[in-house]
Amino acid sequence: MKGLNYFLCYGVVMLMGAGITSSAAMAAGSNADPAQQIPVPPIVEQSCGACHGSDGNSIVPAFPKLAAQVSQYTEKQLQDFVSGARIGPIMTGIAQALSDAQIQELAQYFSQQVNKNTAQPDTQLLAQGEKIYRGGVVATKVPACAACHGPTAIGLPPLYPGLAGQNAAYIESQLLAFRSNNRSNDLRAVMREIAGNLTTQESKAVAAYLGSLP
Numbered sequence: 001m002k003g004l005n006y007f008l009c010y011g012v013v014m015l016m017g018a019g020i021t022s023s024a025a026m027a028a029g030s031n032a033d034p035a036q037q038i039p040v041p042p043i044v045e046q047s048c049g050a051c052h053g054s055d056g057n058s059i060v061p062a063f064p065k066l067a068a069q070v071s072q073y074t075e076k077q078l079q080d081f082v083s084g085a086r087i088g089p090i091m092t093g094i095a096q097a098l099s100d101a102q103i104q105e106l107a108q109y110f111s112q113q114v115n116k117n118t119a120q121p122d123t124q125l126l127a128q129g130e131k132i133y134r135g136g137v138v139a140t141k142v143p144a145c146a147a148c149h150g151p152t153a154i155g156l157p158p159l160y161p162g163l164a165g166q167n168a169a170y171i172e173s174q175l176l177a178f179r180s181n182n183r184s185n186d187l188r189a190v191m192r193e194i195a196g197n198l199t200t201q202e203s204k205a206v207a208a209y210l211g212s213l214p
């Protein structure tokens with residue numbers, strides 16, 4: 001109970017903080033960053049923010065960034081954690097505690113945040129990664145990722161998630177999860193088939209390239 005009170009107080013303080021920031025941003029006029037004017041939902045401060053960052057820029061490489069993500073994609077992932085279509089030891093319980101309305105609000109909130117990329121990519125892998133992203137791998141029939149995820153990798157609503165500036169370690173982990181069937185919530189197994197034809201080294205290269213994008 002003490003913990004809960006602490007979280008609630010913390011949420012209120014953070015909300016007040018956000019209020020001050022947004023009026024300051026408004027006073028600053030048209031140069032203000034629009035993302036800063038959106039109040040942080042209390043649940044982000046109480047839960048999501050600890051792992052994903054309150055603005056969706058997760059610092060831990062294994063945790064996905066949610067900032068600027070296609071909102072319908074985020075909503076689908078949360079619903080997939082709820083139904084069990086996507087297995088996630090950490091996320092299942094968290095998602096199951098959310099209402100449909102909260103899921104929608106959170107997906108909307110994170111889609112409006114700016115992805116602040118501070119990655120220091122493995123530069124040796126970038127050229128190979130870019131080649132795979134733009135042209136696929138002809139020999140193993142891997143299609144160009146850009147065809148679905150977009151030429152600048154910011155995603156294509158409603159189905160295709162943005163990958164630009166995502167944590168490279170997280171991207172790599174998802175490619176390996178699709179390849180091994182540990183993640184199987186992709187419609188028509190599209191990603192399982194593609195990732196199944198990428199080698200571990202190719203997965204690493206394309207993840208490094210995507211992680212380096214603004």
Ligand code: HEC
Pocket residue numbers: 043044047048049050051052062063064065066074075077078087088089090091094098106
């Ligand atoms: C204790 C850490 C932790 C907390 C708290 C947490 N998450 Fe997560 N989240 C993760 C991890 C780790 C993953 C990657 C899941 C996997 O490996 O399958 C993830 C994955 C996700 C994904 C999928 C992202 C993608 O690109 O597919 C979404 C969406 C998400 N979380 C939203 C949330 C929301 C919303 C909250 C708050 C209600 C939240 N998370 C709280 C750790 C956390």
Ligand code: HEC
Pocket residue numbers: 064076132133142143144145146147148149159160161163171172174175185186187190191194198206
């Ligand atoms: C035919 C369309 C298509 C192509 C081509 C494609 N993808 Fe995907 N990708 C998808 C869809 C759809 C999803 C979302 C799956 C879901 O709903 O969970 C996805 C999801 C992903 C994810 C998970 C993102 C996250 O936040 O968890 C990664 C990583 C990914 N794709 C990487 C790639 C890479 C790398 C390539 C190229 C080698 C590629 N994709 C090519 C359709 C495609």
